[in-house]
Amino acid sequence: MTRDTSKTTRSVQIEKPLLSENDRLAQINRTFFGERRVSAYNLISSPGSGKTTILERTVRAVHPDKKFCCVIEGDQQTDNDSRRIAATGAPVKQINTGKSCHLNAREVSQAIQCLDIPDGSILFIENVGNLICPTAFDLGESERIVILSVTEGTDKPEKYPNAFQSADCVLINKTDLLPYVDFNLTECRRLISGLNPEARIFEISAQTGDGFEDWLEWLCRVRA
């Protein structure tokens, strides 16, 4: 949000120009990615859905040379997640957003400059844990991945539809916990497909690796 808390009269246009500025910068990021054949994935979910654990396992599996698999980590505070990713050998840049509830295209642009991403790379952007606000901010990504864990309940797509409507792919994570929670996979898939018939849906467990074959196969295919 543009900050102007002074009491003097000034001309400020909000929301539309703010989003337009973000869209302009997102388009610059998108061009950058396109020119370098970089596949950029924007990961959006609630806090605690398992984004970082998914990335740890995905990064380890997806490219034999880790320098071709870069990660941008978004959190309000701490570098906990970037330290976990760094342990995989992948180049990583942490963004701390402070009080802000989402990543924006400018932050991603600055992180790209720090990362020095090689041509033909994969870039994962782990957004701030928030199922709502990041949805409205294009980062220039190639694909948007929305993650839901089975502990969050079957009806989340219906209650927070915007994220699911904007997804290219939905990961239903923590399937290893299905025996212990009240979650209806068939119904959840039906709700997601009702909102967004084009979205690919994969059931995975980042803890055990179940379902990763199909998810990784999709990742490779959308890069081709």
Next chain:
Amino acid sequence: MTRDTSKTTRSVQIEKPLLSENDRLAQINRTFFGERRVSAYNLISSPGSGKTTILERTVRAVHPDKKFCCVIEGDQQTDNDSRRIAATGAPVKQINTGKSCHLNAREVSQAIQCLDIPDGSILFIENVGNLICPTAFDLGESERIVILSVTEGTDKPEKYPNAFQSADCVLINKTDLLPYVDFNLTECRRLISGLNPEARIFEISAQTGDGFEDWLEWLCRVRA
């Protein structure tokens, strides 16, 4: 967010006036509650932490006459949660926020008028599932309850500190899943107390009822 997307030049002051207007309405709500001896609790958490299940069990236990225990439900879409609460016999009003990521004091004020809350009641306000944005919006509540489930990971208080810093009470929910997830209760308590030494912390399972005695005892005590 104030909307002004026209291209003409107009004077708009943002953020501070917006919050001041919310604060002004929150103060009116607070006075309303004070005059009627209504205890109002604002429940904030990520989607899927178990807020509604906690409320179902709490509402059933907390007052023999359900008309003295009212609930306001906040979600972007659906009346799923208000239907669950209505089944307990408690008066409930659903607010659908559409694209908005939090409840504000005006919405709560309007819901209060619909609910016709008796003097001496308890009012639970279940905020939109979002651990970040609702933190910045006072609703006039007596107490703020922040909920974290053990499936979300030990380090969430550290990564999203604002909610925990503003809490009067933190509920660590879904303790029935502790055997199946990697979660360190002692460390999580230490992180919460480091951010907010005054916050009361209860470990509960809304599924089994474990820990509810202490939580309900606290609720009764802060009303006294």
